[in-house]
Amino acid sequence: EVVMTQSPATLSVSPGDRATLSCRASLTVISNLAWYQQRPGQPPRLLMYGASTRATGIPARFSGSGSGAEFTLTISSLQSEDFAVYYCQQYNYWPYTFGQGTKLEIK
């Protein structure tokens, strides 16, 4: 199965600053890569798919880039509600696989 590796495990950033999260796949997944946000006690929420397409209702401060095996999620000007855990997930191969998550915390 495709192993998804996210870095860093924890990222400490101040509100208003930019956050950059990374995701690497063990095989090329083309652009079949999604990002999710999960707040405590809530289900995951789709942020991005096709590596760079924002899901419905996702603010423009979220952007995704990359293709092949290296991907980035950037959040510009962090808001208080953005502090959460972020997961990447590939849907190019069965089984679907998720990264282990990056916890974005307030600095």
Added chain:
Amino acid sequence: QVHLQQSGPEVKKPGASVKVSCTVSGSSLGELSMHWVRQAPVKGLEWMGGFDPENDETIYAQKFQGRVTMTDDTSTDAAYMELSSLTHEDTAVYYCAASTRRGYILHYWGQGTLVTVSS
């Protein structure tokens, strides 16, 4: 607005089975492809299985093969996930998640169902 409503928490003994439901509103189950993802306490997300629209079949993660069954009841717009031979390691929140029928992206998520396996 698609909404997935899951059944309530369950407590099961080791060796038992659990069946979790996921009811669709705002669309119909026939317009969606359903998947199931679980999350053990303070852990990440683990895909258990889901519908492959290219081959029109349900695919299960190898880890759960022989122990999990995912079914759809289009007459009630409800999907089900049954997991048997439960162990303590199956204690987790179980989520249903759906894509469009011919799609692969998990746009919609249920609220989660906590399954606790305890002797």
